Every structure is written in structure tokens, then in C-alpha cells.
Amino acid sequence: MVREREPGSIVIVGSLNADLTVQTARFPQPGETVSGGDLTVLPGGKGANQAVAAARLGGKVRMIGAVGDDSNGDLLLRSLTRAGVDTSQVEIKTGLPTGTAVILVDETGENIIVVSPGANGALSPADVTAGMFVGASGVGLCLEIPVKTVMRAAVMAKQAGATVLTNLSPYQAVPGELLDNTDILLVNEHEAAQLGEHRVARTIITRGEAGATVIEDDSPPVDIPAISVETVDTTGCGDAFMGAVLQQLAAGASLVAAARYAAGVGAFAATRRGAQASYPDAARMNSFLAGHS
Ligand code: RIB
Numbered sequence: 001m002v003r004e005r006e007p008g009s010i011v012i013v014g015s016l017n018a019d020l021t022v023q024t025a026r027f028p029q030p031g032e033t034v035s036g037g038d039l040t041v042l043p044g045g046k047g048a049n050q051a052v053a054a055a056r057l058g059g060k061v062r063m064i065g066a067v068g069d070d071s072n073g074d075l076l077l078r079s080l081t082r083a084g085v086d087t088s089q090v091e092i093k094t095g096l097p098t099g100t101a102v103i104l105v106d107e108t109g110e111n112i113i114v115v116s117p118g119a120n121g122a123l124s125p126a127d128v129t130a131g132m133f134v135g136a137s138g139v140g141l142c143l144e145i146p147v148k149t150v151m152r153a154a155v156m157a158k159q160a161g162a163t164v165l166t167n168l169s170p171y172q173a174v175p176g177e178l179l180d181n182t183d184i185l186l187v188n189e190h191e192a193a194q195l196g197e198h199r200v201a202r203t204i205i206t207r208g209e210a211g212a213t214v215i216e217d218d219s220p221p222v223d224i225p226a227i228s229v230e231t232v233d234t235t236g237c238g239d240a241f242m243g244a245v246l247q248q249l250a251a252g253a254s255l256v257a258a259a260r261y262a263a264g265v266g267a268f269a270a271t272r273r274g275a276q277a278s279y280p281d282a283a284r285m286n287s288f289l290a291g292h293s
């Protein structure tokens with residue numbers, strides 16, 4: 001972990017969802033009904049998760065996104081604020097519901113997620129302005145908001161001199177222009193396979209329990225082993241990984257060192273229920289890593 005200099009600031013442009021989650025012994029088959037535990041409503045959404053993860057670890061983070069004028073929106077803004085994220089540029093879209101994710105988690109900690117975008121789907125390119133990226137050292141993007149908005153954010157962030165980290169999740173084919181304006185791509189192995197020929201010079205491929213691989217054009221790929229834990233809930237582990245990479249890069253770490261630390265953060269998150277609810281602060285991470293070295 002790098003702590004020697006004043007960290008740069010991080011901007012996340014992405015989604016905010018209320019995660020409506022039920023634990024169940026096993027997932028139902030199509031047409032089948034199974035019983036589960038109590039419904040929980042927890043703060044989630046890939047963008048907000050990344051922002052909270054980075055802020056809890058010590059990053060200076062600003063969130064760009066949208067919620068509805070409802071209690072789920074309040075829940076999400078509270079969670080971001082409690083983590084220290086600047087929410088002054090999260091728009092409240094009157095008349096639209098806050099995004100929601102319906103999540104099942106089985107007894108192995110695996111999940112199935114369906115997202116209803118709500119206000120996230122109304123975050124338009126016009127909502128993203130050049131001034132939002134002034135002074136940002138790193139910008140995090142994901143695909144839970146309209147791709148046109150993601151593209152505009154990538155172009156503006158690049159012009160502002162920030163390092164753009166794009167997570168192609170949930171996966172969809174994206175215009176080459178988005179990848180051209182991405183400095184670091186974060187994909188899982190299925191997304192990497194779907195991506196085909198188009199490459200970004202610096203790429204992290206996450207492989208779940210098999211760890212991650214960091215690819216940088218001029219050096220051989222580096223495999224990062226996973227930390228083995230008792231998995232309770234994998235929801236938001238990838239977002240914790242991304243938030244940690246952004247925080248570590250902003251603090252001056254190399255991409256390999258950032259990914260190594262992030263693998264620990266993702267593993268920690270799998271040992272607790274929920275997404276943001278499972279993210280550690282830096283002190284917790286230090287003792288977790290000390291116990292797994
Ligand atoms: O990556 C996990 C997230 O995906 C959840 O928090 C849910 O909101 C969906 O966006």
C-alpha cells in the first residue's frame with residue numbers, strides 16, 4: 001500500500017441502486033418458487049459501490065450520477081456521505097424512481113442480479129460537463145448508465161488529463177471511441193473473451209477465485225493470486241476491487257501493486273453481506289492482509 005504523498009482526487013460517473021436482496025439456499029429454476037430469508041434493502045449500484053470502496057480506503061471521491069426523489073435515493077446519498085464521498089453532483093430526477101437491483105444470494109455466496117435502471121437511465125450526456133473533471137487524477141466508469149453518457153465522460157476526463165478506468169459491466173458491445181478514451185480497462189474473463197480484437201494497452205482481467213491478471217503493453221502479464229476466504233456474499237466484490245484500484249492509483253501505486261491490494265479488498269468484501277455494507281476501511285484492510293500474508 002502506498003501512503004507517501006497527498007492522494008489525487010477520484011471522480012466516479014456511474015449508477016446508484018437500492019439492492020433488494022433475499023438469501024436463499026439455492027436459486028430457483030425457471031417457473032419454480034423457492035423460499036428465502038428476510039428482504040433487505042441495502043445501498044448498491046456499481047458506480048456508488050466503487051465510490052464508497054475508494055472513499056473508505058482513504059480516497060478523495062466525488063460521485064456523478066442520478067437518483068429519484070424517493071426514500072431509496074435518500075438511502076444511497078446517506079451511504080455515500082457517510083463514507084465521505086462528495087455527492088453535490090448527484091442529480092435528483094424528479095418523477096423517476098431511484099435505480100433498484102433485485103438480488104438473490106445462494107448459500108455459496110453466489111448471486112443473480114436484475115437491475116431496473118430508474119434514474120440511472122436518465123443520466124444524459126448533457127448532465128456531464130467538463131468542469132466535473134477538473135483536478136481529477138482518476139475517473140471510474142461502468143456501463144450501468146447510458147453508454148452515450150459514459151462516452152462523453154471518458155472524452156472529457158481524458159481531456160482533463162485524468163486516468164480513465166472503465167469497467168465493462170454489465171457487459172455490452174461498446175463503441176471503439178470509449179475504449180480509445182480509456183487508459184485502463186477492467187473486465188472479467190467472460191467480458192475479455194467477448195471483447196475480441198479491440199485492446200486497451202493496460203488491462204486488468206479478474207478471474208474470481210483464480211485471482212486477476214494485469215496486462216501492460218510493454219511487460220509480460222502479471223498474475224495476482226486470489227486470497228482464499230470463507231465466502232458469504234460476492235455482491236459488489238468487483239466494484240470493491242475497482243474502487244480499491246482507483247484509490248491506490250490516486251495514492252501513487254503502480255497498476256500491479258494497486259491490483260494486488262484490490263484483490264485483498266475484493267476478498268474481504270466477500271466475507272460480509274451486501275455491497276457497500278461489506279467494504280473495509282484502510283485499518284481493517286491492513287489487519288486483514290496481515291492475517292492472510
Ligand atoms: O456489482 C454489484 C452491483 O450490481 C449491485 O450493488 C447492484 O446494484 C448491481 O448494480
